[in-house]
Amino acid sequence: xxxxxxxxxxxxxxxxxxxxxxxxxxxxxxxxxxxxxxxxxxxxxxxxxxxxxxxxxxxxxxxxxxxxxxxxxxxxxxxxxxxxxxxxxxxxxxxxxxxxxxxxxxxxxxxxxxxxxxxxxxxxxxxxxxxxxxxxxxxxxxxxxxxxxxxxxxxxxxxxxxxxxxxxxxxxxxxxxxxxxxxxxxxxxxxxxxxxxxxxxxxxxxxxxxxxxxxxxxxxxxxxxxxxxxxxxxxxxxxxxxxxxxxxxxxxxxxxxxxxxxxxxxxxxxxxxxxxxxxxxxxxxxxxxxxxxxxxxxxxxxxxxxxxxxxxxxxxxxxxxxxxxxxxx
Amino acid sequence: xxxxxxxxxxxxxxxxxxxxxxxxxxxxxxxxxxxxxxxxxxxxxxxxxxxxxxxxxxxxxxxxxxxxxxxxxxxxxxxxxxxxxxxxxxxxxxxxxxxxxxxxxxxxxxxxxxxxxxxxxxxxxxxxxxxxxxxxxxxxxxxxxxxxxxxxxxxxxxxxxxxxxxxxxxxxxxxxxxxxxxxxxxxxxxxxxxxxxxxxxxxxxxxxxxxxxxxxxxxxxxxxxxxxxxxxxxxxxxxxxxxxxxxxxxxxxxxxxxxxxxxxxxxxxxxxxxxxxxxxxxxxxxxxxxxxxxxxxxxxxxxxxxxxxxxxxxxxxxxxxxxxx
Numbered sequence: 036x037x038x039x040x041x042x043x044x045x046x047x048x049x050x051x052x053x054x055x056x057x058x059x060x061x062x063x064x065x066x067x068x069x070x071x072x073x074x075x076x077x078x079x080x081x082x083x084x085x086x087x088x089x090x091x092x093x094x095x096x097x098x099x100x101x102x103x104x105x106x107x108x109x110x111x112x113x114x115x116x117x118x119x120x121x122x123x124x125x126x127x128x129x130x131x132x133x134x135x136x137x138x139x140x141x142x143x144x145x146x147x148x149x150x151x152x153x154x155x156x157x158x159x160x161x162x163x164x165x166x167x168x169x170x171x172x173x174x175x176x177x178x179x180x181x182x183x184x185x186x187x188x189x190x191x192x193x194x195x196x197x198x199x200x201x202x203x204x205x206x207x208x209x210x211x212x213x214x215x216x217x218x219x220x221x222x223x224x225x226x227x228x229x230x231x232x233x234x235x236x237x238x239x240x241x242x243x244x245x246x247x248x249x250x251x252x253x254x255x256x257x258x259x260x261x262x263x264x265x266x267x268x269x270x271x272x273x274x275x276x277x278x279x280x281x282x283x284x285x286x287x288x289x290x291x292x293x294x295x296x297x298x299x300x301x302x303x304x305x306x307x308x309x310x311x312x313x314x315x316x317x318x319x320x321x322x323x324x325x326x327x328x329x330x331x332x333x334x335x336x337x338x339x340x341x342x343x344x345x346x347x348x349x350x351x352x353x354x355x356x357x358x359x360x361x362x363x364x
Numbered sequence: 365x366x367x368x369x370x371x372x373x374x375x376x377x378x379x380x381x382x383x384x385x386x387x388x389x390x391x392x393x394x395x396x397x398x399x400x401x402x403x404x405x406x407x408x409x410x411x412x413x414x415x416x417x418x419x420x421x422x423x424x425x426x427x428x429x430x431x432x433x434x435x436x437x438x439x440x441x442x443x444x445x446x447x448x449x450x451x452x453x454x455x456x457x458x459x460x461x462x463x464x465x466x467x468x469x470x471x472x473x474x475x476x477x478x479x480x481x482x483x484x485x486x487x488x489x490x491x492x493x494x495x496x497x498x499x500x501x502x503x504x505x506x507x508x509x510x511x512x513x514x515x516x517x518x519x520x521x522x523x524x525x526x527x528x529x530x531x532x533x534x535x536x537x538x539x540x541x542x543x544x545x546x547x548x549x550x551x552x553x554x555x556x557x558x559x560x561x562x563x564x565x566x567x568x569x570x571x572x573x574x575x576x577x578x579x580x581x582x583x584x585x586x587x588x589x590x591x592x593x594x595x596x597x598x599x600x601x602x603x604x605x606x607x608x609x610x611x612x613x614x615x616x617x618x619x620x621x622x623x624x625x626x627x628x629x630x631x632x633x634x635x636x637x638x639x640x641x642x643x644x645x646x647x648x649x650x651x652x653x654x655x656x657x658x659x660x661x662x663x664x665x666x667x668x669x670x671x672x673x674x675x676x677x678x679x680x681x682x683x684x685x686x687x688x689x
Contacts, residue, residue, distance in 0.1 A: 191382075194382045197379055197665065202623045209645035210394055210653075214394055303508050
């Protein structure tokens with residue numbers, strides 16, 4: 036964590052980023068927010084450190100879930116309906132062994148959040164990797180080959196861009212459910228979600244990578260590589276690729292927050308993970324049903340976790356963009 | 365201008381044809397339509413006859429042509445789940461979504477522009493900071509969490525607003541409106557705020573940054589030097605010049621509002637098209653999904669097209685560029 040502090044000092048010393056112009060919605064909203072005011076820049080660097088700490092803490096807690104969680108929400112033997120609807124420990128009727136209370140199945144909320152964050156993060160990471168894989172390959176191909184290939188790929192991207200990502204994800208999810216509704220296989224839902232979210236996010240990468248590739252393609256080192264007879268694939272992936280990784284990394288970080296939110300949204304809408312599998316979205320969906328009976332803890336804690344995670348990763352991604360490549364805008 | 369419009373129209377047509385192709389593939393090849401329509405005990409001959417009646421044995425190109433012809437007349441067959449024509453279902457559901465989207469957009473604009481102007485003029489006041497903090501929350505919280513939060517505060521804790529449904533509706537022709545009854549208006553508040561909050565923060569931020577930019581320009585300084593009132597300078601000169609990007613963003617966000625209505629409608633059990641679409645996804649009801657896809661694509665393309673035209677009309681610089689292309 037120590038190396039983050041001096042970096043954010045550099046950020047403060049640097050002239051405040053000019054973010055007055057209208058930006059495309061969807062990217063860097065949080066950064067623009069802070070950039071747009073000098074007074075906020077100080078606050079911002081502190082916030083970035085805080086966001087980094089929070090992200091690291093949440094991610095490590097999530098992946099250490101099997102070790103640190105007091106209960107195992109997958110272990111049906113340990114669940115007891117008698118424990119259901121227990122309020123948090125500090126409330127009246129709370130139980131010390133369930134610090135944040137239990138849900139309608141008697142699962143410990145704290146443990147379920149830990150396991151749930153883990154599966155939400157895993158889906159987020161896998162889907163961003165899929166989106167990067169598709170976007171990077173198609174972007175490189177379109178930019179390097181040009182001509183008809185370029186036109187076709189970018190036209191497809193344009194059509195997809197007409198729709199918000201959440202709609203695309205819902206649609207792919209729906210189609211996948213329709214195709215696979217008669218086949219049940221282990222973890223099927225997980226991969227359907229990864230596919231739906233990944234396929235709805237690739238356009239941004241493809242456009243960015245294509246843009247950089249168009250510039251790089253005409254540089255001398257690429258020409259040299261071509262002259263010594265390297266195959267196009269090798270040129271694309273070994274010579275051009277390293278030059279486009281910077282912006283891709285930035286978009287990927289910001290997209291990770293978006294992917295986690297999309298997963299939660301799909302699960303909340305009832306088309307994501309099944310209720311038996313803990314994820315932040317399904318927890319909020321279950322909790323939402325019990326809101327009127329006063330069991331606020333069922334929805335409040337997973338909701339807070341999701342909001343904090345999204346905010347922290349967003350801040351981090353925006354900071355990463357400024358730190359890695361100030362010219363990106 | 366005309367060349368620009370025609371080019372845009374061609375692009376729009378391309379998008380629509382692509383979406384139609386997608387919807388057709390969905391409709392025709394995901395699951396067997398005949399199996400979805402008939403029961404288990406239907407004989408093979410009956411199935412074959414049905415296939416022929418539906419024209420499923422024709423060449424694919426002919427089928428696609430028929431699909432497009434039907435889509436233009438907005439006929440998408442019978443919903444697998446509700447056993448009703450899709451057109452009927454959508455015409456029942458559409459008014460609810462359109463009213464919700466309209467009120468949400470109105471809320472976003474009516475609050476977002478004044479907040480943006482205020483935070484642009486009074487950069488350092490404490491009220492500006494409150495506005496900015498609120499909009500930061502609006503940006504980072506997922507829509508469904510905002511909805512749940514509002515339900516908890518206003519329906520569970522305070523008990524002043526309903527948390528689901530549309531309230532009483534009045535029928536005017538085929539359009540069932542909730543805007544004319546007290547319970548209908550009350551039921552509209554929470555969903556509209558939930559749906560509009562994100563757009564409102566977007567408008568606030570955009571107007572604020574545009575104002576900051578414009579207020580630095582020479583013609584504003586000149587207007588001040590001429591001794592015009594603050595009011596005339598801020599609203600007559602500054603705000604007017606910020607409106608071009610604001611109009612564009614609001615127009616494009618209308619599409620996003622319709623898409624995000626899916627989430628809001630699920631949270632509030634609002635009987636609109638979004639809820640219908642979610643139920644269709646859950647039940648693999650392909651005709652409804654295909655129809656929704658086509659309708660939403662059409663709305664998006666239409667909005668994009670209109671925004672482009674408005675943009676060209678309002679901003680002379682683009683008009684010249686458009687002519688050059």
